[in-house]
Amino acid sequence: MTTATQDTTKDLSRALIRLHARDNIVIARAPLALGQNVEVDGRVLRLRAQVPAGHKVAAEAIAAGTPVRKYDTVIGLAARAIAPGEHVHAHNLRFVEFEREPAFCTDVRPVDYVPEHARATFQGIVRADGRVGTRNYIGILSSVNCSATVIRKIAEWFTPERLAGFPNVDGVVAFQHSSGCGMSSPSLHFDVLRRTLAGYARHPNLAGVLVVGLGCERNQVADLVDSQALRDGEGGTLLRTLVMQETGGTRATIEAGVAAVREMLPRADAAVRQTVPASHIKVGLECGGSDGFSGITANPALGAAMDILVRHGGTAILSETPEIYGVEHMLTRRAVTPEVGQKLLDRIAWWKEYTRGHNGQFNGVVGPGNQQGGLANIFEKSLGSAMKGGTTPLQGVYEYAEPIDRAGFVFMDSPGYDPCAVTGQIASGANMILFTTGRGSMFGSKPAPTLKLSSNTPMFERLRDDMDINCGRVLDGELTVQQMGEEIFAHLLRAASGETTRSEALGLGDGEFVPWHLGIVS
Structure with a gap:
């Protein structure tokens, strides 16, 4: 082997990443060319295909039906015999389900907790009940997709120029979704939707929440509020509700929604960050x-x-x-x-x-x-x-x-x-x-x-x-x-x-x- 070839082989030794000693594949650090020589464990492999960056290369011969191991974990079986230097991917790796021993609790290690007085800190927004936020928004939730456009229009009214007088408010955001009616109720889907909406309504990053519904949907606003025990002022979060069919329709609800959010803004702006x-x-x-x-x-x-x-x-x-x-x-x-x-x-x-x-x-x-x-x-x-x-x-x-x-x-x-x-x-x-x-x-x-x-x-x-x-x-x-x-x-x-x-x-x-x-x- 000439000196030039030795130097080339040395340069190529960084081309492949071995993740575990028992793996039979290695990972291409950068794109590799057909016929290129690469080094694995002190021996030279000749690439049998082009291999894109991040893809797998057989580090050794892998017999058909043999487990392919990455991080010493089986990721599939060889669909056919795979030669050293071959590209290993979906074309020659067979997905096979198999049982694994759960071995409950066997890898539980004690956590070396940092003493409270020495813990890292950040500048958070502390709510009245002790919850801590990282942002300070006013949120608008739709009970049903039928009120999605209305809540978007309400949020859009609050441009950066109109919020300029409230520097501690990060914005007004509408949370639209595609459900709330045309669904089975009661059902798992219904419960999950209400739980999700309630989780946002209580989120420490929201200083105030407006919930807007149509009026005839399955996910009724009043029932949503009652079933999830949402309350105005809970933890310091403001809560307002509107129903379009009762408020006077699209235009009237947008106007009422804008007014409701404007009323929340001064109290939301009172929030300040502190070390927590x-x-x-x-x-x-x-x-x-x-x-x-x-x-x-x-x-x-x-x-x-x-x-x-x-x-x-x-x-x-x-x-x-x-x-x-x-x-x-x-x-x-x-x-x-x-x-x-x-x-x-x-x-x-x-x-x-x-x-x-x-x-x-x-x-x-x-x-x-x-x-x-x-x-x-x-x-x-x-x-x-x-x-x-x-x-x-x-x-x-x-x-x-x-x-x-x-x-x-x-x-x-x-x-x-x-x-x-x-x-x-x-x-x-x-x-x-x-x-x-x-x-x-x-x-x-x-x-x-x-x-x-x-x-x-x-x-x-x-x-x-x-x-x-x-x-x-x-x-x-x-x-x-x-x-x-x-x-x-x-x-x-x-x-x-x-x-x-x-x-x-x-x-x-x-x-x-x-x-x-x-x-x-x-």
């Missing part, structure tokens, strides 16, 4: 547009940040039940009790029945963007997705939009669809959202703001207007996962204190209120 401990931060963890690097950089770095938050007394909310399928045993092993672990398995069982016969993620199929980014099936995607939750004990499992009453790492059941999952997390009490992405997601949320974390530098550079934090620096060798986690935590504290996120600067979040639609439309 980080234990008041509740983070909804989300990922969308994941790629082959998400489970190497952004997701584990976010998990490291959440371990720090939990040590400081805060709460991290993992969701997207279809996107932990296949690795749920990693969470049940961290459950604080067998009952908590079993509740997670019960939600998995519910999803299996709910999605039976459908071509969705829970049955193995991931989206085109995930496929292009290097993720072959839901097991591989779940492996990265679960890492957002860090390593601390699983304290509780909650249903969609159910109020979260435990601190620490918890799980909330939800679909994997980003706006729907985040809507449930916010309704459950999340006052911040941290969102990882590999392909690029243009997502924002209100009233809880979203910070977006990129898994790779090229995407971060391409979408700088939308990305807040570049976790690709881990892949670039600039930071360790732990150092990246510390940087995420510091950024989280600044954003919770009022620093504008990229999605807020772009005005995102008004159209991302998507309650989970479970039932029939009739």
